[in-house]
Amino acid sequence: MKFVDEFRNPELIMKTTEEIRRLTDPLRHYRVMEVCGGHTHAIYRFGLKDVLPENIDLIHGPGCPVCVLPMGRIDDGLSIAAQPNVIFAAFGDMMRVPGAHGSPLEHKARGADVRIVYSPTDAIKLAKANPDKHVMFFAIGFETTAPSTALTLQRAKAEGLQNFSVFCNHVTIIPAIRAILDSPDMRLDGFIGPGHCSTVIGCRPYEWIASDEGKPIVVCGFEPLDLLQSIVMLLRQLKNVEAKVENQYKRVVPWEGNRAALKAMNEVFQLRPYFEWRGLGFISQSALRIRDSYAQWDAERRFNVPGIRITDPKAAQCGEVLKGVLKPAQCKLFAQECTPESPVGALMVSSEGSCAAFYNYQHRKPVTISNANLASVV
Amino acid sequence: MENFAGKVRFRESQIEMAHGAGGKASRRLVEGLFAPLLFGSNSGPLGDAAHIQINGTRIAMTTDSFVVKPLSFPGGSIGELAINGTVNDLAVSGAKAEAIVVTFVLEAGLPTVILEAEVRAMGKAAHQAEVVIAGGDTKVVEHGKADNMYITTTGIGRLIPGVTVSASSVQPGDKVLLSGPIGDHGITILLARGELDLEAELRSDTRSVLPLVQALVRAAGPGVRWMRDPTRGGVATSLNELARDCGHGIVLFEEKIPLRDTVRGACELLGLDPLHIANEGQFLAIVSADLAETALQALREAPGGSEAEIIGEIREQPASAVLVTTLYGGMRLVDMLVGDPLPRIC
Amino acid sequence: MCLAIPGKIIEITADATHSALVDVMGVRRRVDLGLLQEDKPRMGDWVLIHVGFAMSKISEADALDQMHTLQMLGESEAAMEEVRGYGLEDVEQKRIT
Numbered sequence: 001m002k003f004v005d006e007f008r009n010p011e012l013i014m015k016t017t018e019e020i021r022r023l024t025d026p027l028r029h030y031r032v033m034e035v036c037g038g039h040t041h042a043i044y045r046f047g048l049k050d051v052l053p054e055n056i057d058l059i060h061g062p063g064c065p066v067c068v069l070p071m072g073r074i075d076d077g078l079s080i081a082a083q084p085n086v087i088f089a090a091f092g093d094m095m096r097v098p099g100a101h102g103s104p105l106e107h108k109a110r111g112a113d114v115r116i117v118y119s120p121t122d123a124i125k126l127a128k129a130n131p132d133k134h135v136m137f138f139a140i141g142f143e144t145t146a147p148s149t150a151l152t153l154q155r156a157k158a159e160g161l162q163n164f165s166v167f168c169n170h171v172t173i174i175p176a177i178r179a180i181l182d183s184p185d186m187r188l189d190g191f192i193g194p195g196h197c198s199t200v201i202g203c204r205p206y207e208w209i210a211s212d213e214g215k216p217i218v219v220c221g222f223e224p225l226d227l228l229q230s231i232v233m234l235l236r237q238l239k240n241v242e243a244k245v246e247n248q249y250k251r252v253v254p255w256e257g258n259r260a261a262l263k264a265m266n267e268v269f270q271l272r273p274y275f276e277w278r279g280l281g282f283i284s285q286s287a288l289r290i291r292d293s294y295a296q297w298d299a300e301r302r303f304n305v306p307g308i309r310i311t312d313p314k315a316a317q318c319g320e321v322l323k324g325v326l327k328p329a330q331c332k333l334f335a336q337e338c339t340p341e342s343p344v345g346a347l348m349v350s351s352e353g354s355c356a357a358f359y360n361y362q363h364r365k366p367v368t369i370s371n372a373n374l375a376s377v378v
Numbered sequence: 379m380e381n382f383a384g385k386v387r388f389r390e391s392q393i394e395m396a397h398g399a400g401g402k403a404s405r406r407l408v409e410g411l412f413a414p415l416l417f418g419s420n421s422g423p424l425g426d427a428a429h430i431q432i433n434g435t436r437i438a439m440t441t442d443s444f445v446v447k448p449l450s451f452p453g454g455s456i457g458e459l460a461i462n463g464t465v466n467d468l469a470v471s472g473a474k475a476e477a478i479v480v481t482f483v484l485e486a487g488l489p490t491v492i493l494e495a496e497v498r499a500m501g502k503a504a505h506q507a508e509v510v511i512a513g514g515d516t517k518v519v520e521h522g523k524a525d526n527m528y529i530t531t532t533g534i535g536r537l538i539p540g541v542t543v544s545a546s547s548v549q550p551g552d553k554v555l556l557s558g559p560i561g562d563h564g565i566t567i568l569l570a571r572g573e574l575d576l577e578a579e580l581r582s583d584t585r586s587v588l589p590l591v592q593a594l595v596r597a598a599g600p601g602v603r604w605m606r607d608p609t610r611g612g613v614a615t616s617l618n619e620l621a622r623d624c625g626h627g628i629v630l631f632e633e634k635i636p637l638r639d640t641v642r643g644a645c646e647l648l649g650l651d652p653l654h655i656a657n658e659g660q661f662l663a664i665v666s667a668d669l670a671e672t673a674l675q676a677l678r679e680a681p682g683g684s685e686a687e688i689i690g691e692i693r694e695q696p697a698s699a700v701l702v703t704t705l706y707g708g709m710r711l712v713d714m715l716v717g718d719p720l721p722r723i724c
Numbered sequence: 725m726c727l728a729i730p731g732k733i734i735e736i737t738a739d740a741t742h743s744a745l746v747d748v749m750g751v752r753r754r755v756d757l758g759l760l761q762e763d764k765p766r767m768g769d770w771v772l773i774h775v776g777f778a779m780s781k782i783s784e785a786d787a788l789d790q791m792h793t794l795q796m797l798g799e800s801e802a803a804m805e806e807v808r809g810y811g812l813e814d815v816e817q818k819r820i821t
Contacts, residue, residue: 001642001749003730003782010705012794019797021732037724038726045707063726066724091775092649092720105717109394118574118648118721119776121467121756125575141775144726145723148777151758196728199780215815223725224708232797251786252772258780261759273561341402351649352724352726361710370816575776578751643749647773649727723727723775 002249007223008046016228017051023235025242030056032234033178033324034192037064037224037352044361046224056231060354062176063194065140066093067322067345067353068277069169074099077138077167078107080303087113087130089123090138097349098312104138120152120166127156127164132219134163136299144196146170146288147261150268153290156297167299168290170273173197174205175286179277181213182229185325191217191232192227195249200265202316203245208241221249268294278312278345279319318345323352328355335359384414390542394717396609398445400610401654401715411467427471429537432468438473440464441532449492449526451570452563453581456529457499459658462584463609464533465507470605470661472543472595474480475507480514480531485524492526507586509533516555538592540599544621553670554628554690555663557590557683558583561641564655569644574721576647578640583659588682593664597676601669605659611715616652616662617700618714628700630690630712634718648721653702653712664692728774730782733765746773774799 024030036039040060041050049058062068078099081088088104091357095105095116108114110365113133118121121135139149149166173194180186193206198219216237217295220230230248237243245255267290275287283342291296299305312318318328326335328347338344347353352362388410389487396403427440437653442459465475480500504511562583569576587607595602604624608616613635617628637652645652665673677686700712731746731753744765747757757765763781765771771778799806 001639001646001730001785002732004646006787006791009812012791013706015797016794021796036726041724041726045710047710048711049706053709064724091723093722093724095720096717105396106394106790109392116573116721118576118723119756121571121776122575141723144728145775145781147759148756148775151756151777194726196726196772196774196779199728222728224706225790229790229794249789251783251790252780254780258759260762340713350724351722358621574752574753580750638748643751647729647748647751648752659741 003278004223007221007225007268009225010213011305013051013224013228016225016232019232020056020228020235024053028053029234030238031059031119032056032085032190032231033059033061033180033188033224034220035061035173035180036194036197037067038191038196038348039220039227040064040192040354040357041352042222042224042227044357046227047351047361048224048227049322051155052231058063059188060321060323060357061324062245062280063142063167063173064347064350064354065142065145065171066097066350066354067141067318067347068171068279070174070276071099071279071310071312072223073169074104074318075306075308075310076305077136077299078104079306079308080110080136080167080299080365081112081114082140082300085133087115087126087133087135088138089115089117089126089135091118091140092116092351094138094140096343098343099272100308103314108175116319124152124156124161126160129304133164134165136303137164137166139166139168140288141170141171141202142173142197143265144270147200150264153268153294153297154264157298165297165299165302166287166290168269169179170269170288171277172271172286172288173201175283176277177209177279178282179280181209181215183323183325186323188215188324189238192214192230192234193217193219193245195221195226195253195351197249197254198247198257200258200261203255204257206245210245216243216246218246218248218315219253221252241361267291276309279322281319293294312345317346318347328358331355383462386411386414387690390498391629396446396717397663397716399715401717403613403717406612410670427473429473430469432668434490434618436447436537438468438471438535439458439532440467440471441530442467444529444531446567447525448567449496451566453566454497454584454658455499456494456527458503458584460529460531461500461503461507461509462586462658463590464531465659466521466658466661468533468535469586469591469611470543470607472541472605473537474588475533475535477510477512478504478531478533479512480529481514483528483530484516484518484712485521485526486518488526492633496527496529506586509671512680518675518708524713527655541595543602544602545620546619548624548626549603549690550626550692550694551667552615552664552692553667553671553688554630555677556613556687556689557587557660557663558685559636559638560608560657560660561645561655562650563636563658564612565641565644567656568648571645574648575625576644578639578644580640580644583657585659585682585724587659587661590604590677590680591661593676593680593683594673598665598673601666601673602663603666604664605661606656609644610656612652612654612656613662614651614700614712615714618712621663621698621700624692625698627693627698628690628695629693630700630702632702632704634687634689636685636687649723650719650721651712654715728772728779730770731773732770733767734768736767744778746771756819778811
């Protein structure tokens with residue numbers, strides 16, 4: 001598979017891990033955060049923790065748009081789906097995320113018209129194919145996905161499509177990173193920067209992380225060699241006591257980002273004054289809402305949305321895990337009440353949520369794990 | 379009269395789609411509700427087929443139901459799935475299917491041409507598999523109640539001499555054999571549903587694996603410990619069931635798992651793991667180390683077995699778990715499927 | 725947010741729909757080119773696909789460059805070792821003091 005297999009080359013992987021070993025100071029403990037959920041998933045899927053030295057700790061960040069979505073927003077979306085002649089369309093990632101009365105799939109089992117789409121344009125196709133129904137697309141994602149929703153809304157408007165709307169839950173990545181760095185319990189040496197988000201926003205938005213916070217950040221791809229090479233680049237910066245933004249994912253990420261994508265986003269969306277992030281609380285200017293010029297296609301204005309707010313059970317420590325303060329296995333509910341099949345928090349249901357990734361892919365030891373033993377397991 | 383029924387451990391208040399997907403939820407339903415009430419409190423590991431003793435002869439028996447949308451897809455249709463599925467269940471239990479009875483639950487309004495096509499396909503598949511269709515039953519339900527048609531089959535067969543399969547006979551050191559590329563069927567169905575707007579030259583792999591099983595037994599019978607056809611839930615689910623039943627660990631070598639390019643492409647595009655995708659024409663066999671190469675050669679030389687591979691081995695650790703390793707030393711645990719595989723964008 | 729796959733453009737539609745047929749290992753899907761209007765891809769180009777949209781063109785040159793960099797990893801180290809083998813390190817030491 002071109003542009004994939006070369007970056008999974010075992011010999012080069014082993015060579016890169018040797019370089020990582022050469023660059024690591026055995027007396028130092030490195031804490032590096034990968035912000036993006038896709039990176040978390042890749043790290044586990046490729047078993048990269050098994051090839052890294054023990055003193056490099058990969059902390060999972062909050063870049064999982066499903067995980068940071070408060071449960072109330074899912075219920076709001078499902079309340080629209082419950083109305084007659086409404087088709088609830090969403091990506092597969094959303095289908096098993098629990099709302100207060102079940103996940104979208106469970107609602108489907110009870111008779112709601114819930115459909116999985118691969119692209120927001122598929123939702124428009126659904127609307128055209130079902131003129132007597134209303135298709136509501138439940139949009140999630142960071143800046144990687146928002147431009148696609150924007151373009152879709154532009155199309156819907158241009159065609160005067162009447163039976164289509166978007167329930168917009170797009171969030172932006174920079175405020176999430178800021179929340180991490182502002183968190184008092186956080187101690188990080190550097191960041192593995194978002195890869196696909198950056199194809200849209202470019203590398204400039206990360207400059208303050210290096211210049212103001214003094215942390216190196218490397219914009220990184222998703223194949224094993226991308227992740228390992230980014231770690232090499234971070235280690236080199238740390239060794240030279242530098243802090244700058246580097247672009248490891250050059251073959252795909254333009255430094256200036258994608259102007260057409262940013263333009264479309266700007267035409268369709270504006271920033272909400274604040275938005276609630278599951279586990280991180282209210283963050284200002286961190287999420288997108290649909291502009292007045294597209295009000296007709298904004299599900300929140302087309303329908304009466306209850307504005308449900310549901311707090312997570314106190315025992316669920318999603319927030320601390322999202323911020324990287326706790327490891328998944330340190331949450332009291334992990335693998336007990338909270339499993340991928342019966343998730344208490346969304347970190348367990350999204351396959352890129354740290355808890356689900358850890359649960360599904362980690363090298364499970366047959367003995368019970370106490371907090372003391374965690375160093376060797378996580 | 380002793381209390382036959384065991385205790386029901388199934389706690390969920392309603393049945394969901396996941397309970398039929400072949401993964402963890404299905405297992406919970408079978409083990410938590412059906413097993414205690416139907417199989418008595420001392421039932422062992424539940425296999426695909428049952429071997430029972432009648433008048434001193436051991437015969438094998440299996441049943442299965444077929445619910446598939448769309449009814450017809452590249453490479454086959456529900457009719458072929460029904461016959462091949464039953465023949466395969468018996469084959470991997472170490473038996474040759476002799477006769478099958480079929481029931482049809484038909485939806486009122488189903489066009490006769492469609493029914494005829496399915497029945498024709500069944501007849502053809504039965505002929506190819508050398509199995510007799512001995513009888514059947516038909517019911518018709520109201521429009522909207524049956525997704526066009528549901529087929530149930532029950533098959534009986536004679537044990538193949540020279541082989542006994544059981545999870546408890548699996549030992550560390552044994553090798554894991556796979557008859558051919560995985561994921562063809564599940565991805566074909568996903569694409570055929572048309573919801574994802576993807577196109578590919580791909581066909582379901584539905585076929586009878588009996589000839590391959592027979593070739594395997596002829597060459598390496600004494601070394602064959604266990605077999606399974608990885609249908610719903612894929613290779614990952616079948617091997618996780620084995621790992622749980624035998625208590626050992628199963629380590630798979632990622633680079634050895636046969637996979638067609640198109641299946642790989644579709645899985646990468648949709649964020650799916652090929653190990654979780656259903657197969658209808660493949661089987662897994664655990665073979666003792668000393669006979670594994672012989673077994674592999676026999677499969678490769680048999681028609682339709684040229685892509686067989688040794689994909690892994692049984693080890694003591696990690697106990698009751700399945701691990702996939704890469705050439706560069708990375709490892710990931712592979713769990714049983716939870717519900718249907720869902721495409722993802724993240 | 726992150727699942728994006730490289731695909732090759734095998735057909736570009738002539739009309740205003742800004743779309744192309746993209747091939748990923750033999751799997752084909754119509755992909756929207758609306759986000760690449762300022763840098764239109766051509767037949768045979770490779771693009772990164774996410775939720776049915778082409779996000780970016782993939783630069784083969786940059787990919788090869790990266791491969792080369794990775795292959796060179798440890799080469800400079802190996803070269804250093806060779807140099808050390810010639811017994812030149814006491815020359816180095818003298819220069820420092």
